[in-house]
Amino acid sequence: MTPSFLAESIPENRKVLVSTTTRHIPDIVRQLNEWQYLERTLHRLLAAWGRHHQELDDKAALHRHVWDQAEIIRRLRERIEQFPGGKPDAWVHPAFESFANVVLLAPAFEDALDAVYHHLLCPLVRAYAEHVQNAHPIHDAPTVALLHEINTLKEQHYFWYRDYRRRHPHATDPAYREALERGIATLGDFRQPMPAFEGKGADLCGVNVDFVLPHSSGRPHDWRSRYDIMPYLTADFSEHVEARRLFWAIGYLREINLPDEQLRWLYYGHRMPWTWHHDISRHLWDESRHGLSGYSRLRDWGIAVSDVGLPPSNGTGLRVFPEATPISERILDPYVAETNFLTPGVPMSPQNLYNEVFFIGMVAENGHFIVKNEAYDDFRSGEDFESAEMMLFDIIDETTHVQYAHRWLPLLAEQAGIDNTMYRERAVKARAEKQQEELCRIEEAQGLPRTPGFGPWEHYQALLEKIRQCIPFSPEFKPERRSHKPM
Numbered sequence: 001m002t003p004s005f006l007a008e009s010i011p012e013n014r015k016v017l018v019s020t021t022t023r024h025i026p027d028i029v030r031q032l033n034e035w036q037y038l039e040r041t042l043h044r045l046l047a048a049w050g051r052h053h054q055e056l057d058d059k060a061a062l063h064r065h066v067w068d069q070a071e072i073i074r075r076l077r078e079r080i081e082q083f084p085g086g087k088p089d090a091w092v093h094p095a096f097e098s099f100a101n102v103v104l105l106a107p108a109f110e111d112a113l114d115a116v117y118h119h120l121l122c123p124l125v126r127a128y129a130e131h132v133q134n135a136h137p138i139h140d141a142p143t144v145a146l147l148h149e150i151n152t153l154k155e156q157h158y159f160w161y162r163d164y165r166r167r168h169p170h171a172t173d174p175a176y177r178e179a180l181e182r183g184i185a186t187l188g189d190f191r192q193p194m195p196a197f198e199g200k201g202a203d204l205c206g207v208n209v210d211f212v213l214p215h216s217s218g219r220p221h222d223w224r225s226r227y228d229i230m231p232y233l234t235a236d237f238s239e240h241v242e243a244r245r246l247f248w249a250i251g252y253l254r255e256i257n258l259p260d261e262q263l264r265w266l267y268y269g270h271r272m273p274w275t276w277h278h279d280i281s282r283h284l285w286d287e288s289r290h291g292l293s294g295y296s297r298l299r300d301w302g303i304a305v306s307d308v309g310l311p312p313s314n315g316t317g318l319r320v321f322p323e324a325t326p327i328s329e330r331i332l333d334p335y336v337a338e339t340n341f342l343t344p345g346v347p348m349s350p351q352n353l354y355n356e357v358f359f360i361g362m363v364a365e366n367g368h369f370i371v372k373n374e375a376y377d378d379f380r381s382g383e384d385f386e387s388a389e390m391m392l393f394d395i396i397d398e399t400t401h402v403q404y405a406h407r408w409l410p411l412l413a414e415q416a417g418i419d420n421t422m423y424r425e426r427a428v429k430a431r432a433e434k435q436q437e438e439l440c441r442i443e444e445a446q447g448l449p450r451t452p453g454f455g456p457w458e459h460y461q462a463l464l465e466k467i468r469q470c471i472p473f474s475p476e477f478k479p480e481r482r483s484h485k486p487m
C-alpha cells in the first residue's frame with residue numbers, strides 16, 4: 001500500500017528533473033552550478049564593497065555574512081559533487097558574468113548594498129523556495145534540505161539589511177535598478193537553468209573589469225582618541241598585569257581592522273582555489289570576532305572606542321611627525337584632521353598577497369602565542385575569567401590561522417613567482433627583527449612623563465582605574481614579570 005503522506009506530499013506544480021534528453025545527470029545539477037555562481041558573486045560583492053562600512057556593528061555583520069556566504073557556497077559545492085560527474089567548477093553560461101559585473105559596478109555603496117541584500121537576494125530566495133516546493137520531496141531531498149538552510153541564512157541577512165535601511169534610508173539609483181532587473185530577467189529569474197552554450201563560460205565576477213577596492217576601510221564615528229596611550233602600554237606591558245589587561249582589550253578591538261584587509265585578499269585572490277577562499281572567509285570572521293570581543297570587554301569596563309582609538313590598520317589617518325619630535329609630543333595629538341579613507345586604492349598583486357599572508361600568519365600570529373598564553377594564565381589566576389576566556393578563544397582560533405598559512409603559502413608563492421623554501425627560517429628572522437624594533441620603542445616609551453597634569457598619563461591612569469574598580473583581580477593574585485610585547 002502506498003503511504004498516504006507520500007501521495008499527498010507530491011506538489012501540484014511538480015518540477016521533474018529528467019526529460020527525454022537527460023542522460024545521467026538530472027537538470028538540478030546545472031541549476032546548482034548556476035546558483036553557486038550567483039552565491040559566489042554575492043561573496044565577491046561583499047568583499048568588493050565591504051570596506052565602505054563605518055560602524056563596528058555593521059562591519060561585524062558584513063564579516064559574518066562573508067562567512068555565511070562561504071558556507072552557502074560550500075554546501076552547494078558539496079551537493080554538486082554528490083552527483084556522478086557533478087563538477088563544482090564547471091562553466092556556467094557567460095551571461096552570468098555580464099550580469100555579475102553590472103551588479104559589481106554599482107554607482108555607490110548604498111546601491112551595492114541594495115543589490116546584494118534586496119535585488120539579488122529576493123529572487124534567489126524565491127527560486128530556492130520554488131524548488132523546495134516543487135521538487136520531489138524524497139528524490140531530491142538533500143537539495144531541498146540545503147536550500148532550506150540557505151534561505152534561513154538569507155532571511156537573517158535580509159533582517160540585518162532592513163534594520164540598516166531604517167538607519168540609512170536610500171532609494172536605489174533608477175538606472176542601476178533597471179539594469180539589475182533586466183539582468184535578472186535575462187537569467188530567467190534564476191528559476192531554470194540557462195540553455196546550453198558553446199565555448200568559454202563565465203569568469204568570476206570582477207576579474208575582467210576595472211574595479212578597485214578603497215584604499216582603507218571606513219571608520220566608526222568615534223575612532224579618534226584624544227591621546228595615544230599605546231606607548232605607555234608598550235612600556236608597562238611586561239611589568240604590570242593591569243597594563244596587559246587593558247592592552248589586550250585594545251589590541252583585540254584593533255583586530256577588527258584585519259578582516260577589512262582580508263576583504264582585499266578575497267577579492268584579489270581570485271586565482272586561488274575555492275578552498276582557500278573558504279579558509280580565509282573563516283579566518284576573516286574569526287578576526288572580526290576577536291575585534292568584537294575586545295570591544296565588548298572595553299564596554300564592560302565603561303570604556304568607549306574614543307577613549308582608546310581605532311586607527312586604520314594601514315596607517316592612514318595617523319600623523320607623520322618629523323624624526324626629531326619627542327615621543328611625549330607625538331602622543332598628544334596623533335591623528336590627522338581629515339582623511340577620506342574610501343578613495344580608490346591600488347589592486348593587490350599576487351606578491352602583495354603572499355607577503356600579507358606570510359606576515360599575518362608566520363610573523364604576527366605566530367609571534368604572539370607566548371604573550372597570549374601568559375596573559376591567559378594571569379587573568380585566570382587573578383580570577384578575571386571573562387578576560388581569560390577572551391584570550392583562550394583567541395589562542396584556539398590563532399592556532400588554526402597559523403595552519404592556514406602553512407597550508408597555502410606554497411601555492412601563493414607559486415602564483416607570485418616567489419621562492420617559498422626556507423619560509424620558516426625567514427619568519428624566525430622577521431620575528432626577531434620585530435622584537436628588536438619593539439625593544440627600541442619600549443626604551444623610548446620608558447622616558448615618557450608620568451606626572452599629574454600630563455594629559456596622556458592622566459588618561460592612561462584613569463582607564464586603568466576604571467578597570468580596577470570594575471573587575472579587581474583577586475587579592476591573593478601575585479602577578480609576576482612577563483615577556484615584552486613582541487612587536
Ligand SMILES: [Fe+2]
Nearest residue numbers: 255287290394
Ligand atoms: Fe586574532
Ligand SMILES: [Fe+2]
Nearest residue numbers: 365397398401
Ligand atoms: Fe588570527
